[in-house]
Amino acid sequence: MGTTVFERRRPAASVLDRSLAATRRSIFWLDDLPDRPARPPLTGDRVADLVIVGGGYTGLWTALLARRRDPDARIAIVEARTVGWAASGRNGGFCEASLTHGRDNGVARWPEEIDTLDRLGMRNLDAMGADLAEWGIDAEWERVGALSVATEPHQLAWLDEWAQDAAARGEGGVLRLDAAQVQASVASPTYLGAVFETRSNALVHPGKLAAGLARAAEERSVEIFERSPVRRLETTARGVDVITETGRISAGRAVLATNVFPSLLKRNALMTVPVYDYVLMTEPLTAAQRSAIGWHERQGLSDVANQFHYFRQSADGRILFGGYDAVYHYGGRVRAAYEERAESFRTLASHFFTMFPQLEGLQFTHRWAGAIDTCSRFCAFFGTARAGRVAYAAGFTGLGVAATRFAGEVMLDLLDGVPTERTSLRMVRERPLPFPPEPAAAIGINATRWSLDRADHQEGRRNVLLRTLDALGLGFES
Template identity: 50%
Template sequence: MSHDTTVADAAVEALRGAAPTAYWTDRVEAPGARASLDGTIEVDLVVIGGGFTGLWAAWQATERDPSRSVVLLEAEHIAHGATGRNGGFVAASLTHGLTHGEAIWPTQVAALQKEGDRNLADLVSAIEGAGIDCDLRRAGKTTLAIEPWQVDGLRDAQALGEKYGVPLELLSRDEVRADVHSPTYLGGLRDRTGTVLVDPAKLAWGMAAELERRGVRIFEASAATGLARRGAGLRVSTEHGGVDARDVVIATAAYPAPLKRLGNYIMPLYDHVLMTEPLSEAQRASIGWADGQGLTDAGNQFHYYRPTADGRILFGGWDAVYYFGGKVDASLEQRDSSHELLARHFFETFPQLAGLRFANRWAGPIDSTTRFTAAYGTALGGRVAYAVGHTGLGVGASRFSADVALDLLAGEPTSRLRYDIVRKRPFPIPPEPFRNPIIQFTRHSILAADADQGRRNLWLRTLDRFGLGFNS
């Protein structure tokens, strides 16, 4: 039997019995369901979407004006979407990394980096100030080279960090393997300040509880089914009621929004994740990882992984799957081929953990855009503001986006509104039937580039030239 067959069989066995649910939200400490909206109410601000962008929008609105009445509408339950399905990496970057930021916004990336650093510091301060227990750790992140061509990329990234005052430590193969014991590592780039780790569901639940203490009303199972002018304000309709409001923030991520134009910018990409059972003391010792930092590969197709407070390992990424028509449905959250591939990669990374089993397997749609960063704008005479499309770095950027949306509603210029990342929207995504073949060809090209020393074909180079792409 070949080594590949042995690893593949071990991956399938390790997945046997794994719960088809997101670990973060499928726990006994999950809060009970909140009531849905029944009837019509009137408020100053209604926020549509109970993920991080919506939660931060309500949070920042109460910070700016504690007397403002705010309602938050969530179609499912708090932390249902990407907010409760991600890896819990909270990054300072607002530009999907410095390399991407310099390529797209070369004259503004320095200011955007400082803006992101400030946003992360303020986010941590807000969480700690409110006493939210979400296992927040200032552990940072290490980016790993697992192919020889990626080592040069780490050197380039360190040099770019030095240019913009971001301290990054280049690690040799021996140094990175001494830190985290994997035979696949060829080098590393340690960032100790630009990322914190959280339990994302606990953070969302804690934020929601704090918002209710501030007087924000949260309604679950209350999808916004309509949005229209009503007198001097707006009416947001739900199945069993409605909200009359002066202003609206739309923060629906990859899920359907009452503003149809957002579909021009969002391509829902399904990201897949595994969570192991708790490691034994001997298993933990076998992998090192004393700092417990987040880890990610340096390739175009990459993994992200991190330990949890209860001794498990979350392992996700690699596949970013688009379904024709931008379909978003619970039936797409289990994909054997993607989960088995992840499990195989896990045991290739940590062969010493052979026999460890996975407790949970899940997937969820990421609201990706053609430039990897959010789309912002207004509608209905400036009474509606939206912030959607955070791709894979939304846990931290969502707070910045919430402030942008509130700035847009206020109609007053702020430092945030001067950036092109806010002023200019991503390039629209072609409609079907053109969208699917373009995305699939791009995905094939990315896989081919990783298999060919990172060499990007003409199609990818053309996309790079115009700041376009495909990523989770």
């Protein structure tokens, strides 16, 4: 069994102890908001044309896009906690054009429409930036691209294939960097090469994006009710009622944007599972620390291992570092207790200083975690229920910051009942395979996670389980 660079170059325990000593369990992106207005809970009976369950990115984009389609519609959002408190406020802020969690995943599942999916994904990313500008949302949008780095020799062939495929298709903005070029961009002794995607990625401040979308929605007469968990849906002659403990909204149409949380539709009960992701945020770097690592172009970064890391800079000069561990808990529940996992944070700190030994002495200020809505095809799925009166989207699997906007357009198309280019996609029309009930779910998910880790230790070679999943269309590559 081989070792990875993170095992061969472990920093001293004292370095990790000091770096983690002052962390607090808190989400930097939400702490960094200038204000977070309190919104009332839903009380009494109300009427709307469209009611949206969920006040994260999916729900907020859907509301704003619905307003654009119909300036006179009565639109309401019902949120269980507060706007953006879950995945929308906890992610890394990477906005990727891909709608399929990377082109390889899309090619494996929908090869005949991958070119259309690529085009629609880039159009969606462009539209996202245009919408933020139109609505005056300062979400720290940066169209800076992304570097995908190799940290093991066998990964260089993957980068070569990636760049060669892009060149063969005439895709611009995909650059293959050798070791010297990537070191000149970001100085890490672990970086052996990279692919730089210059056009298909942007960065945002996740908290400011959620807050800005909510403000823009309210400025356009969308009502937002917070601290109002929805208990059930009831079909009515008019459409559907969304019911909380203290109120009810009767609407002609509804959108379910509940992400990782239990679906209000029985048909979706086994379609997603929560997989926990862990994140650290550093203190702001000094000028000397910044000079030591370079990284002046501020690209988003990730490595290309199966258990990969993602990292980026904040506007005030911090580094966010997350990923690697992806933890599923038996029973598939979302629990605040799962967010505190000391071994995951210590592993991240160790890997951080392996990548950037020149930053030893830097401290982490924030640690947090969140549940990713994982589905078996690793990208969002869509559908309708209740005679076409309810639309839903879920299963973004950690790559939904931009894709949630596309999901809003899809769900509105489905509710309108008029065929569009989006709704004609097999990717939109097909549902993924559900996860099995327990204990099979825990056994399968954790065996897959173990197998992906072993592949990283065996020069990428996939074992029988992974090859079987690949053959069944259930395989995953980062």
